[in-house]
Amino acid sequence: MQGIDVSTYQGRIVWSRVKAAGIAFAFARISDGTTAPDPEFDENWTAMKEAGVIRGSYQYFRASEDVLGQVGLVVAGLNDAGGLLPGDLPVVMDIETADNQSNAAVRQAMTVWLGAVAAGTGKPPIIYTNSAMSSVLGPGFGDYALWIADWAESCPTTPNGWSTWRFWQYSDLGSVSGVGARVDLDEFDGPLSALMAFANGGPGAESPDGAGVSQADAATDAVDTTGDATVGQERDASSNAGDVATPTAAASVGPADAGTTSATKRCAP
Secondary structure, eight states: OEEEEEOGGGOSOOHHHHHHTTOOEEEEEEEETTTEEOTTHHHHHHHHHHHTOEEEEEEEOOTTSOHHHHHHHHHHHHHHTTOOOTTOOOOEEEOOOOTTOOHHHHHHHHHHHHHHHHHHHSSOOEEEEOGGGHHHHTTTTTTSEEEEEOOSSSOOOOOTTOSOOSEEEEEEEEOOTTOSSOEEEEEESSOHHHHHHHHTTOTTOOOOTTTTTTTHHHHHHHHHHHTTOOOOOOOOGGGGTTOOOOOOOOOOOOOGGGSSOSOOOOOOO
8 A cells, every 4th residue: 555644744625536556655744853843743633534544643753852851742743733543643753863872771762652552642653764773773662563664675684682674665756646845655564454454453453562661651741731833833854963864765757647646666565
């Protein structure tokens, strides 16, 4: 099944056209850390549902920023937009950088975020990352579903801790009807029935041992302290200086008015 992931950089999206182009699922950004809530999230979240696109959400995670503040933005952002409903995909932690923190500090912050988001949403999160992050993440997060970024022609390389993936971001140069800018292209490992089962907490979607149990109070506190957060300014590309580099794009794409995605990958993990 084909999907996309979006943020404010894609501008206003016509989700009915995206659905008609063959896109089954999409992830919309909630925020970049604590300082940049995405101004398009509320509209994207509502419009995806109305168009019949299986919807998901993600947060660009900053290990150098207040972890529970980031959790609060996730939970409050979803609640303010109508909530995480049956049939919605779990929230994604987008972890692409050590953010100038030690590996141990990154892993500790990730553990808190993952547990608190699981407690606050009722679903164990998905982790989005790439193989260049292997040394930072270590092998300890492999029980979480993986969304792998690898803009290559062949099957993606998984980071330490995982031997398989559920989602694959295979291009950042996609053209999809209804989206007025280049957009990331994604693939789910399986047919629509498997995607729907995963979204509804079916086989393979079980929570990792202990995830979300000890962080429930922390998640509640985070919502209480950050629920009134206002929309901030977007970070520009220079704000990612020092980040681990994302994979190099390889896929070429065609015109946006083709009615379908212009690149389709098939790869059994």
